[in-house]
Amino acid sequence: MTNIFAFNIPFVSIFLMMITAIITPLVPDRNRLPEKLSCYAIGIVGVLSAYLLYALTNSGQSIAFNFAMGHYPAPWGNELRAGPLEAVLALVFSVSMLLSLLGNFSSTQEDIAPARRNIFCVLVNLLTAALLALTYTNDLFTAYVFIEINTIAACSIVAVKEGAETVRAALRYLVMSLVGSGLVMIAICLLYDLTGHLLMQNMHSAIQVLVVTKNYMMPLTVSLGLITVGLAIKSALYPFASWLPDAHGSSTNASSAILSGLVLKGHILTIIKIFCRVFGLEVIHALRMDTVIFILGVLSMIMGSVHALREKNVKRMIAWSSVAQVGYIFMAMGLNTTAGVAAACLHIIVHACVKPMLFTSAGGLSNAAGHKKGLHALMGTFYVNKWAGLGLIAGACSMMGVPAFAGFASKLSIMLASFDSQFVVWVIAALALSSVLNALYYVPAVIVIMTHNEDARRNFTASAPTKLYNFTMFMFLMLNFYLGLFCMPLLRLITRGVNVL
Amino acid sequence: MNEELKAVWASFFNWVMGNGPRPENEVIPAEPPPALPFTQKPKDKYSRFHEATLKERYSQWLEIHGLHLFSVLYSGVSVLLCIVLVSLLLATVAELPPFGHERNPANNEVIERYVKHGGRETGAQNIVAGLILDYRAFDTFGESSVLFTAAVSVLMILGASRRNSLKDDSKPHTHDPESGILQRGPPLMHHDDAILRGVASLSIPVILMMGCVVVINGHLSPGGGFSGGAILSTALILAANAYGFGKVHAFFSERTFIVSSSTALMIYALSKGYSFFTGANHLHSIIPKGTIGNILSAGLILPLDICVGLIVAGTLYGFYALFSEGDM
Amino acid sequence: MLEKLLLNHYEAAAVILSGIGLTNLLLQRNLIKKIIGLNIMDTAVYLFLAAKGYVEGRAAPILIQAEGGGWVTNPDVYVNPVPAGLVLTGIVVSVSVTAFALALTLRLYEHYGTLNIDEALMKMTEQQEDIEAKISQAEEDVLA
Numbered sequence: 001m002t003n004i005f006a007f008n009i010p011f012v013s014i015f016l017m018m019i020t021a022i023i024t025p026l027v028p029d030r031n032r033l034p035e036k037l038s039c040y041a042i043g044i045v046g047v048l049s050a051y052l053l054y055a056l057t058n059s060g061q062s063i064a065f066n067f068a069m070g071h072y073p074a075p076w077g078n079e080l081r082a083g084p085l086e087a088v089l090a091l092v093f094s095v096s097m098l099l100s101l102l103g104n105f106s107s108t109q110e111d112i113a114p115a116r117r118n119i120f121c122v123l124v125n126l127l128t129a130a131l132l133a134l135t136y137t138n139d140l141f142t143a144y145v146f147i148e149i150n151t152i153a154a155c156s157i158v159a160v161k162e163g164a165e166t167v168r169a170a171l172r173y174l175v176m177s178l179v180g181s182g183l184v185m186i187a188i189c190l191l192y193d194l195t196g197h198l199l200m201q202n203m204h205s206a207i208q209v210l211v212v213t214k215n216y217m218m219p220l221t222v223s224l225g226l227i228t229v230g231l232a233i234k235s236a237l238y239p240f241a242s243w244l245p246d247a248h249g250s251s252t253n254a255s256s257a258i259l260s261g262l263v264l265k266g267h268i269l270t271i272i273k274i275f276c277r278v279f280g281l282e283v284i285h286a287l288r289m290d291t292v293i294f295i296l297g298v299l300s301m302i303m304g305s306v307h308a309l310r311e312k313n314v315k316r317m318i319a320w321s322s323v324a325q326v327g328y329i330f331m332a333m334g335l336n337t338t339a340g341v342a343a344a345c346l347h348i349i350v351h352a353c354v355k356p357m358l359f360t361s362a363g364g365l366s367n368a369a370g371h372k373k374g375l376h377a378l379m380g381t382f383y384v385n386k387w388a389g390l391g392l393i394a395g396a397c398s399m400m401g402v403p404a405f406a407g408f409a410s411k412l413s414i415m416l417a418s419f420d421s422q423f424v425v426w427v428i429a430a431l432a433l434s435s436v437l438n439a440l441y442y443v444p445a446v447i448v449i450m451t452h453n454e455d456a457r458r459n460f461t462a463s464a465p466t467k468l469y470n471f472t473m474f475m476f477l478m479l480n481f482y483l484g485l486f487c488m489p490l491l492r493l494i495t496r497g498v499n500v501l
Numbered sequence: 502m503n504e505e506l507k508a509v510w511a512s513f514f515n516w517v518m519g520n521g522p523r524p525e526n527e528v529i530p531a532e533p534p535p536a537l538p539f540t541q542k543p544k545d546k547y548s549r550f551h552e553a554t555l556k557e558r559y560s561q562w563l564e565i566h567g568l569h570l571f572s573v574l575y576s577g578v579s580v581l582l583c584i585v586l587v588s589l590l591l592a593t594v595a596e597l598p599p600f601g602h603e604r605n606p607a608n609n610e611v612i613e614r615y616v617k618h619g620g621r622e623t624g625a626q627n628i629v630a631g632l633i634l635d636y637r638a639f640d641t642f643g644e645s646s647v648l649f650t651a652a653v654s655v656l657m658i659l660g661a662s663r664r665n666s667l668k669d670d671s672k673p674h675t676h677d678p679e680s681g682i683l684q685r686g687p688p689l690m691h692h693d694d695a696i697l698r699g700v701a702s703l704s705i706p707v708i709l710m711m712g713c714v715v716v717i718n719g720h721l722s723p724g725g726g727f728s729g730g731a732i733l734s735t736a737l738i739l740a741a742n743a744y745g746f747g748k749v750h751a752f753f754s755e756r757t758f759i760v761s762s763s764t765a766l767m768i769y770a771l772s773k774g775y776s777f778f779t780g781a782n783h784l785h786s787i788i789p790k791g792t793i794g795n796i797l798s799a800g801l802i803l804p805l806d807i808c809v810g811l812i813v814a815g816t817l818y819g820f821y822a823l824f825s826e827g828d829m
Numbered sequence: 830m831l832e833k834l835l836l837n838h839y840e841a842a843a844v845i846l847s848g849i850g851l852t853n854l855l856l857q858r859n860l861i862k863k864i865i866g867l868n869i870m871d872t873a874v875y876l877f878l879a880a881k882g883y884v885e886g887r888a889a890p891i892l893i894q895a896e897g898g899g900w901v902t903n904p905d906v907y908v909n910p911v912p913a914g915l916v917l918t919g920i921v922v923s924v925s926v927t928a929f930a931l932a933l934t935l936r937l938y939e940h941y942g943t944l945n946i947d948e949a950l951m952k953m954t955e956q957q958e959d960i961e962a963k964i965s966q967a968e969e970d971v972l973a
Contacts, residue, residue: 590848
């Protein structure tokens with residue numbers, strides 16, 4: 001990498017967020033200064049990531065590079081690694097984080113006590129830093145440390161809104177996450193013992209040797225299983241997802257948007273890295289983990305939607321829909337081809353853009369209905385807050401996979417990726433069934449908000465949505481259409497990124 | 502045949518709807534005389550069990566036994582899961598490289614360089630200190646950030662907003678027997694205890710000195726910022742117990758805690774950031790390594806240990822104060 | 830297999846301990862006991878790591894002064910330092926997580942008067958039903 005400026009961007013963006021997090025407690029809490037500071041820092045990270053992406057796609061040389069954290073080369077020190085996939089994900093994460101914060105700027109003020117706002121910003125900055133570190137890290141133990149930061153910060157932004165319910169939800173989330181962390185830690189210790197390395201690429205070569213010589217196959221399988229289950233608990237794959245609707249449904253809108261759109265993705269991305277960079281797809285196939293992931297993914301797609309159908313609370317409904325969407329990602333990973341992993345990454349991006357939009361618009365609509373969250377209470381709110389209504393409709397179309405919306409692109413790429421695999425019939429059946437199930441709960445929601453309701457309309461006492469809110473929804477909608485209509489160059493870029501992962 | 506099927510179906514349908522023929526051995530109570538319309542009581546849903554439909558019966562059964570059944574099922578499944586996990590892990594452990602063997606995969610070229618050149622490259626006599634604060638410093642920075650995250654989270658959960666909600670409660674700790682909700686009284690008063698104070702006045706200087714020695718000698722001997730910080734925090738906790746939290750607040754308030762740990766972490770981040778940056782870009786770092794074995798050696802390790810010690814001491818005392826007093 | 834287990838008896842003990850911790854974490858209804866289970870599990874991992882770092886007959890990884898001055902830097906003298914570093918990180922993570930979990934538990938107790946997370950759920954549903962009943966009662970009153 002000859003471009004020195006681009007070369008330093010991964011390190012600079014992680015440290016920028018960390019330093020912002022560290023100085024935020026010292027910033028005076030006037031004029032919402034801490035939040036503005038966070039927004040600026042995240043914005044700068046977004047611009048830097050965009051530049052990194054530009055530099056990576058336009059450089060003729062090797063497309064991914066390693067960044068040694070310190071004076072010691074690879075197996076001795078920590079390392080970061082950046083390629084097109086990492087740059088795209090960092091860009092999407094920072095843009096989505098920024099829009100989630102901006103869109104819920106006023107609801108954050110209502111929901112969070114003044115004494116806690118400063119700390120909310122610290123936690124948001126730490127989450128961003130942890131996500132960036134998980135995106136760029138090339139070291140399994142660093143990944144573990146930042147997974148823990150992610151977990152603690154995620155649980156406490158659930159509890160940031162005062163109230164008994166959020167405390168209970170945060171505790172449940174924490175207990176489940178800790179089971180996951182314990183399993184991940186045991187697995188990392190086993191892997192270290194077998195390979196003698198913590199760096200992903202050195203582990204990869206050591207594992208290749210073990211597989212070829214058929215040594216230690218049983219411990220290898222067990223550690224892969226433990227690390228997958230541990231991270232699957234944290235990323236809410238179905239049988240382990242019981243904590244998600246409480247945590248995402250009860251917290252403030254900004255927290256829900258960040259948790260659903262981004263925090264889950266950090267853990268899923270770690271699984272992808274472990275599959276591709278540590279073990280390698282052939283080894284995953286030899287250890288049969290791809291089939292397990294595929295089955296769990298399909299189960300999650302169906303059961304997430306079934307649970308969402310039974311919810312009356314709009315935020316909990318959207319939260320259960322996240323479980324279904326996580327199922328899509330795992331199903332695509334279960335195809336165990338480069339195209340499948342690329343489709344999974346595309347779905348990560350799509351979901352990271354659509355889910356914050358859904359939560360933000362649901363927040364706007366329930367604000368219009370006087371802070372009621374029941375679906376029936378939202379009747380006619382489309383006509384009070386049009387941008388929020390449009391956001392919900394676009395999000396619903398995207399989740400159902402209507403062409404020209406973002407969700408269509410990723411579903412299409414999952415289907416295209418499945419043509420080379422043994423699971424093609426299952427993938428098509430699962431996609432069809434899941435789309436119908438998605439329609440069964442999103443279409444009624446859209447119909448409810450668009451039904452004229454003159455009685456209730458007079459009772460709506462909400463303040464008019466701010467310009468910032470409308471602007472954010474506009475940006476979300478544009479992002480949605482961009483992903484839906486022009487996803488092919490992006491998919492090619494991601495495929496290149498997956499190849500050099 | 503068709504008629505028979507129909508009859509069977511009808512009886513089944515009646516049974517499902519709860520209108521079926523009663524069991525033969527059931528004693529049918531004598532019909533009470535028909536009451537006048539306005540004295541007739543509405544039928545009690547559950548007293549006539551056989552008249553309830555299948556769905557009602559199911560929901561009634563679930564109401565009584567559901568929670569119990571769920572907890573039994575949950576315990577059964579989790580016990581089974583744990584047994585499976587432990588036996589799987591035991592089988593794994595049996596396959597692992599043998600204990601204490603010098604040719605295990607973990608004893609490879611990575612360890613060789615840490616030991617062989619660690620002293621020269623990091624300047625630290627304690628190889629582990631050199632490892633965690635120089636070779637793998639990014640992990641350790643992340644680890645300090647975990648502590649920072651937990652500290653701000655606990656401060657948020659138990660801090661200012663909770664104090665405001667509890668302040669006007671002047672009743673002692675009691676349980677409301679009906680709701681079971683804890684009524685929290687004012688914080689426990691500090692008891693003036695002559696023995697505790699005497700012991701504390703003798704031991705606090707020793708503990709403080711011990712903590713400082715462990716922090717400052719982190720690069721030469723076992724110890725370092727984390728263990729030394731933990732020792733320092735015990736001195737603060739002992740002081741708070743012996744002389745009351747007010748005395749400690751005089752020089753260590755919530756604001757001091759936030760400012761000191763943020764500043765210490767900031768110094769940590771900036772100095773490590775400098776060495777990461779110079780290292781990755783192959784620039785020369787201006788930090789001297791010193792001679793192995795001296796107090797002033799090992800480059801950044803000593804200042805980093807002091808920063809970490811400050812963070813850990815403050816955070817652990819902060820946890821104690823927040824939990825016991827709801828204040829710090 | 831038993832022979833091999835006896836050879837790796839520290840690791841086997843660590844694995845059994847972590848199983849005990851996990852069982853506690855899953856089965857105990859009381860949150861404080863759950864957190865204790867979590868700590869048992871973490872400690873088991875440290876035991877495992879410490880056992881993995883040990884090499885028969887070698888010294889702790891702190892440089893020893895050689896006889897003629899200078900330092901002994903022969904890799905065959907010291908045990909593996911990496912697991913010690915990992916254990917240190919693990920301890921700090923576990924302290925942080927424990928403090929955070931205890932703080933949430935304290936808040937839960939103040940809200941619901943119970944340390945049992947399921948009981949808290951039941952109380953919350955009861956409270957919600959009460960509120961809903963009150964609201965519907967109020968609506969009926971208004972209509973009347």
